[in-house]
Amino acid sequence: MNEHVVRLEGAGRSFGASTALTGVDLTIRAGERVAVLGASGAGKSTLLALLNGSLQPSEGSVELFGAATAGLPARTRRGLQRRVGTVSQGLDLIEQVRVLHNVNAGRLAEWGTPRALxxxxxxxxxxxxxxxxxxxxxxxxxxxxxxxxxxxxRQRVAIARLLIQRPDLVLADEPVASLDPTRAAEVLGLLGRATDSRGTLVVTLHQPQLARDHCTRAIGLREGRLVFDTPIADLASHLLDELYARA
Structure with missing residues (x-):
């Protein structure tokens, strides 16, 4: 059995009086390609933030590479996060510098401050x-x-930054939302290349067909709750109908 990369047990996250995620039980193992499906506001981005340790759960627990993220010393947490590569919706690029600078940002953790500067x-x-x-x-x-x-x-620059980082876990938040089908398939293929044979990809998507083409597993979030978790071959229409049905 492959080692687990991420494990959530009863995990939830609230922002004041608003609940973004609640009661999520989820284990992701090395080498999986996981599509996270759901409507806007379902909690997909919050889930990825819990997975990379940038958010801590308000309830339950989150383990990253076998270590609970809550209460870790900052240095230990940063060590775990170096093993995670993230492509956010905003790409997090510095627009005013050369492409090479943005790509080399994937190496800052290994270089240290003097060489990075x-x-x-x-x-x-x-x-x-x-x-x-x-x-x-x-x-x-x-x-x-x-x-x-x-x-x-620019999206490809962000993926090149991932490639140079060589992460064990790649998280991509809506990386193909504004792309045509051909370009979307190319980007997802590149994201798959950003991990080695044991690397893991978790990607939030709105397009079930892309999930079927590029992932091995699909989970569905609706109103902050996990409503299905299935091998991609079993991603049936009735699951999607339930996921996207109007409340």
Whole structure:
């Protein structure tokens, strides 16, 4: 049995009087490709924030790589988070700098502060950085200013940053929401490449067919609750009808 990468037991998260997630039991094992489906506001982004340790649960527990995230010393938590690569909806790129700077941001944890600061002044396009950009079709853009790229190209920069980081767990929040089907399939394929043979991908999606094409498992969130957790082959229409039915 593969080791578990993430385990949630009765996990929930509230923001004041508003409950985003409640009572979620979930185990994700190494090597899985998990699609998180649900309407806007279902709690998908909150779930990913719990998975990468940037949010702590208001109830229940969250384990990341076998360690409970609540109450960890900051240094220990950062060590766990270095093993997680995240593509947020906003991409978290610095638009005013060169593409190479944004890609090398995936290495800041391994470089340490002095070398990271030096890289801002003397960017070094080594084989690893160039290989990551070539893999996403942006080998030509090493020294381009990020703000000059198209939206799709900036998305590829964010994925190149993941490739150079070599994370054990990749979390992607709505990475294909505004893309046409062809480009969406390309991006999901690249995200799959961001993990090695034992790496794990968790991606929030609105398109069930993309989940079927690129994932091995699907979970459904509705109003902050887990309503199904199924192998992708068993993602039946009645599950989706229930998931997206109007309250």
């Amino acid at each position: 030096a890289s801002l002044v003397w960017p070094h396009p080594d084989e690893r950085a160039l290989g990551a950009l070539e893999a996403v079709g942006l080998g030509w853009a090493v020294h381009e200013r990020t703000e000059r790229l198209s939206g799709g190209e």
